[in-house]
Amino acid sequence: MSGLTIAQKLIKAHLVAGDITVPGSDVALHIDQTLTQDATGTMAYLALENMGIDQVKTERSVAYIDHNTLQCGFENADDHRFIQSVAAKYGIVYSRPGNGICHQTHLERFGKPGKTLLGSDSHTPTGGALGMLAMGAGGMDVAVAMAGGAYHIRMPKMMKVNVTGTLRPFVTAKDMALELLRRISVKGGVGYIIEWAGEGVERLDVPQRATIANMGTETGATTTVFASDEKTKQFLRAQGRAEDWTELSSDADAKYDLVIDMDLNDLHPMIACPHSPDKVVRVSEIQGLKADQVCIGSCTNSSLRDLEQVAAILRGKTIADTVSLSISPGSRQVLSQLSRSGALNDLIHAGARILECACGPCIGMGFSPNSGGVSVRTFNRNFLGRSGTKDGQVYLCSPETAAATALFGCVTDPETLPKTDPIPAVEQFAVDDTGFIMPRPAEEAAKLTTVHGVNIKPLPVGRAPEEEIDAIATLKVGDDITTDHIMPAGAKILPYRSNVPKLSEYCFGVIDESFPERAKANGQTIIIGGSNYGQGSSREHAALVPLYLGVRAIVVKSFARIHSANLINAGILPLTFVNAADYDRIDQGDSLRLSGVREGLSCGSITLTDLTKGIDIPLKCELDDYQRALLQCGGLMKYMEANNN
Numbered sequence: 001m002s003g004l005t006i007a008q009k010l011i012k013a014h015l016v017a018g019d020i021t022v023p024g025s026d027v028a029l030h031i032d033q034t035l036t037q038d039a040t041g042t043m044a045y046l047a048l049e050n051m052g053i054d055q056v057k058t059e060r061s062v063a064y065i066d067h068n069t070l071q072c073g074f075e076n077a078d079d080h081r082f083i084q085s086v087a088a089k090y091g092i093v094y095s096r097p098g099n100g101i102c103h104q105t106h107l108e109r110f111g112k113p114g115k116t117l118l119g120s121d122s123h124t125p126t127g128g129a130l131g132m133l134a135m136g137a138g139g140m141d142v143a144v145a146m147a148g149g150a151y152h153i154r155m156p157k158m159m160k161v162n163v164t165g166t167l168r169p170f171v172t173a174k175d176m177a178l179e180l181l182r183r184i185s186v187k188g189g190v191g192y193i194i195e196w197a198g199e200g201v202e203r204l205d206v207p208q209r210a211t212i213a214n215m216g217t218e219t220g221a222t223t224t225v226f227a228s229d230e231k232t233k234q235f236l237r238a239q240g241r242a243e244d245w246t247e248l249s250s251d252a253d254a255k256y257d258l259v260i261d262m263d264l265n266d267l268h269p270m271i272a273c274p275h276s277p278d279k280v281v282r283v284s285e286i287q288g289l290k291a292d293q294v295c296i297g298s299c300t301n302s303s304l305r306d307l308e309q310v311a312a313i314l315r316g317k318t319i320a321d322t323v324s325l326s327i328s329p330g331s332r333q334v335l336s337q338l339s340r341s342g343a344l345n346d347l348i349h350a351g352a353r354i355l356e357c358a359c360g361p362c363i364g365m366g367f368s369p370n371s372g373g374v375s376v377r378t379f380n381r382n383f384l385g386r387s388g389t390k391d392g393q394v395y396l397c398s399p400e401t402a403a404a405t406a407l408f409g410c411v412t413d414p415e416t417l418p419k420t421d422p423i424p425a426v427e428q429f430a431v432d433d434t435g436f437i438m439p440r441p442a443e444e445a446a447k448l449t450t451v452h453g454v455n456i457k458p459l460p461v462g463r464a465p466e467e468e469i470d471a472i473a474t475l476k477v478g479d480d481i482t483t484d485h486i487m488p489a490g491a492k493i494l495p496y497r498s499n500v501p502k503l504s505e506y507c508f509g510v511i512d513e514s515f516p517e518r519a520k521a522n523g524q525t526i527i528i529g530g531s532n533y534g535q536g537s538s539r540e541h542a543a544l545v546p547l548y549l550g551v552r553a554i555v556v557k558s559f560a561r562i563h564s565a566n567l568i569n570a571g572i573l574p575l576t577f578v579n580a581a582d583y584d585r586i587d588q589g590d591s592l593r594l595s596g597v598r599e600g601l602s603c604g605s606i607t608l609t610d611l612t613k614g615i616d617i618p619l620k621c622e623l624d625d626y627q628r629a630l631l632q633c634g635g636l637m638k639y640m641e642a643n644n645n
């Protein structure tokens, strides 16, 4: 083999089983660090409690509370107490509500070059900005990693984005991420790890790299990585963690399966239009579009550098009368530093509404736009209904474009603004770790019990597949269905993330409100879908809730990576058409039969008979040995039961 890429080096150093020279083959990886957030964490910790360990086996595991922070009833607060009690018992750091968004906060305080990080959140790749192999997964897979088990992925292909030139003022890392999405789409990264390299990247500091690594998720990539270099060292030193730095770079003769060139001298401010992060155009193309709302923050753009830049643009000015502007700092560290520098005052005086250091509007946790409203956000996703307003029109852009838009009340290209001084890299961050509750000694922890609130209901458990499964095609959907379609989020629904029966009432609600009732009435269901089914969030609720509603198989043109792993963990069969055109031959409501199922799990092919139409359709079931074993048992929980006894 020739020289290695950064990702190949990280995989090789953590390889438990598999061959890194065979793209697409199963590789099992040792995981050094994990993170969870509260919207997926309850599931992960319910699974962990079933695993029979005393303390987590990782070097560092952190439980963040950042998603479900509106406490309109007891539910979210109960879940926070449950997670805090699990953290105390199992040796996990607990990051209190208000301490910050998991990815921003983890980057600041725990991320380390050369380590693996598995997070129950799809934007975990943000850690790639520090030279980590950071991947998103379902909560059950994260629980397995906490218990010392390996994490399985298909060995990805290597993509390199080779960057030359220099960013002009007010053109940013976010525009680089959006430009890549414009070029390769929300499917373009599937099966790849993306490495950003070249002289144009060497000049970017860690927060800028973090924005790019974060949005690599939107391309469908397994993760994104950057070298660990002088900029990484500088960031860790400023965090008081100089000793955590190690150098990491690709070999000069490393081979890439795909190389994309990007010249920053040609780049302009970019914006993604509703309802997909790859519907990207130049900001100047939609300049003047009236905006009702501007939201600045999220794990993509809530660093100190981003918010100092926004403050510099807004300093001494007032936002347009017709706009409501929210700013959610990424962490308490960011907020505290903004307050020390005086930038917070600039933001307040400009008319911004300062929200909590949390995900907030990004996940529809408050601040939903007015009906039909245009919301211009620095976030990473603009899927239909995600803002909490079904007909909301959400656009994604840089903090610079968002600030300019807030000033003028309409989409505004920041390149038309008077220039401000460049924001220098921070020499020393205001480090204050009081928002974390650190693990206590193991012997003390062993005496503790966990606190299950009344909102926490048991996980639904799958069942071993029969040789023949009869089911109704209760739902047929198109391409690029996101987990936000399957299991919507938002302030009203998120409190039920640990209550699957209640959550099930909202399954597929944004596209078909009657689905849950129909599914229950039909008993057993097969969902038919197009390509890239299950893109977006890592939420395993998008598998567990359909399981609860009687879904036995999903038959599609292709799956997104994390979602297909979640389906397998839940015991739902992820099947693909041998001939994509067969998608058109099945209609919603048809009676279907899967035959040769158990045998098909081994040989990879299963036949679907459309009993209504009287036709046979060949399907593929592409699994590695581990996935096959999981499905044969009826999912991860059943597999663990079988293997622990």
Ligand code: MIC
Pocket (backbone or CB within 6 Å): 039, 040, 067, 120, 121, 122, 123, 136, 363, 381, 489, 536, 537, 538, 539
């Ligand atoms: C998201 O951005 O969609 C989330 C909310 O952070 C999810 C996790 C979840 O659904 O809880 C993600 O990206 O994985």
Ligand code: SF4
Pocket (backbone or CB within 6 Å): 067, 101, 121, 123, 298, 299, 300, 358, 359, 362, 363, 379, 380
């Ligand atoms: Fe939170 Fe939004 Fe980031 Fe998801 S994408 S972790 S909801 S800020």
